[in-house]
Amino acid sequence: xxxxxxxxxxxxxxxxxxxxxxxxxxxxxxxxxxxxxxxxxxxxxxxxxxxxxxxxxxxxxxxxxxxxxxxxxxxxxxxxxxxxxxxxxxxxxxxxxxxxxxxxxxxxxxxxxxxxxxxxxxxxxxxxxxxxxxxxxxxxxxxxxxxxxxxxxxxxxxxxxxxxxxxxxxxxxxxxxxxxxxxxxxxxxxxxxxxxxxxxxxxxxxxxxxxxxxxxxxxxxxxxxxxxxxxxxxxxxxxxxxxxxxxxxxxxxxxxxxxxxxxxxxxxxxxxxxxxxxxxxxxxxxxxxxxxxxxx
Numbered sequence: 152x153x154x155x156x157x158x159x160x161x162x163x164x165x166x167x168x169x170x171x172x173x174x175x176x177x178x179x180x181x182x183x184x185x186x187x188x189x190x191x192x193x194x195x196x197x198x199x200x201x202x203x204x205x206x207x208x209x210x211x212x213x214x215x216x217x218x219x220x221x222x223x224x225x226x227x228x229x230x231x232x233x234x235x236x237x238x239x240x241x242x243x244x245x246x247x248x249x250x251x252x253x254x255x256x257x258x259x260x261x262x263x264x265x266x267x268x269x270x271x272x273x274x275x276x277x278x279x280x281x282x283x284x285x286x287x288x289x290x291x292x293x294x295x296x297x298x299x300x301x302x303x304x305x306x307x308x309x310x311x312x313x314x315x316x317x318x319x320x321x322x323x324x325x326x327x328x329x330x331x332x333x334x335x336x337x338x339x340x341x342x343x344x345x346x347x348x349x350x351x352x353x354x355x356x357x358x359x360x361x362x363x364x365x366x367x368x369x370x371x372x373x374x375x376x377x378x379x380x381x382x383x384x385x386x387x388x389x390x391x392x393x394x395x396x397x398x399x400x401x402x403x404x405x406x407x408x409x410x411x412x413x414x415x416x417x418x419x420x421x422x423x424x425x426x427x428x429x430x431x432x433x434x435x436x437x438x439x440x441x442x443x444x445x446x447x
Contacts, residue, residue, distance in 0.1 A: 153190025155205070155223035160188045162212050177207040178352055178436040184208065192228050199392035201228050203376045203414035207435055340446065346429050352437050358423055359444035362404075366423055366441075368411070369398040373418035382408040382440060403443070411439040 174181045186194035192201045206216040342361035370393035378390035416437040421428040
């Protein structure tokens with residue numbers, strides 16, 4: 152047993168706490184807590200997990216985690232240095248066929264319909280002006296109500312019927328003219344990020360109405376260890392320990408569902424296309440699942 156493991160175990164017994172209680176507070180599996188008390192750090196998932204787990208263990212015992220890490224630093228496994236600049240992860244080949252040309256084609260059709268609508272309005276104005284200036288091209292302005300252009304008497308019913316038919320045609324015209332405007336409005340939907348349910352130590356998010364999904368992780372309040380996985384394929388994309396003040400970025404546009412596993416969630420700040428993700432109220436060790444529904 153290591154000095155650090157003995158110290159944590161004795162402190163736990165003095166506070167009359169069991170490993171099950173520590174597991175409930177820290178969300179760290181009991182077998183990892185036992186490995187820490189025995190000094191068997193090679194039993195942990197990775198070298199950078201050791202410091203994060205020990206820090207959480209010390210906090211659960213009411214100790215100062217920074218002092219504990221500094222006092223027993225000679226026992227801890229070394230963690231590789233992490234560059235502070237942004238690192239771009241190579242984009243994995245998409246598992247589904249992307250259709251960027253579909254969006255461009257939709258915008259082209261919307262623009263064409265909009266200009267056709269403008270031409271239609273201009274044509275209607277031109278016809279109205281011609282009828283007003285040249286009475287022979289339309290109904291004479293000097294005709295009295297109830298008399299047609301040949302001097303024949305027209306009944307009120309015929310007059311009203313003609314007006315009703317004209318209004319019906321105008322209504323159809325206006326309806327057809329409004330269709331391209333409505334289509335143009337629907338083509339510019341804002342991206343939406345929605346926080347869903349939390350189940351245990353797992354919280355779900357949905358990002359939709361966007362053509363891409365660029366995710367940035369910042370270690371804003373302390374060191375943050377993480378793993379990033381393609382949830383749909385069950386494959387790991389990346390894992391690392393970010394030191395405080397550093398950040399990393401990924402283009403995840405080709406993934407349908409990804410999952411972040413954080414070891415220090417309160418210290419992390421996550422952004423999707425520069426839009427902050429709400430991580431408030433989440434546990435120390437937590438899973439963030441993001442579903443991406445791109446705009447068609």
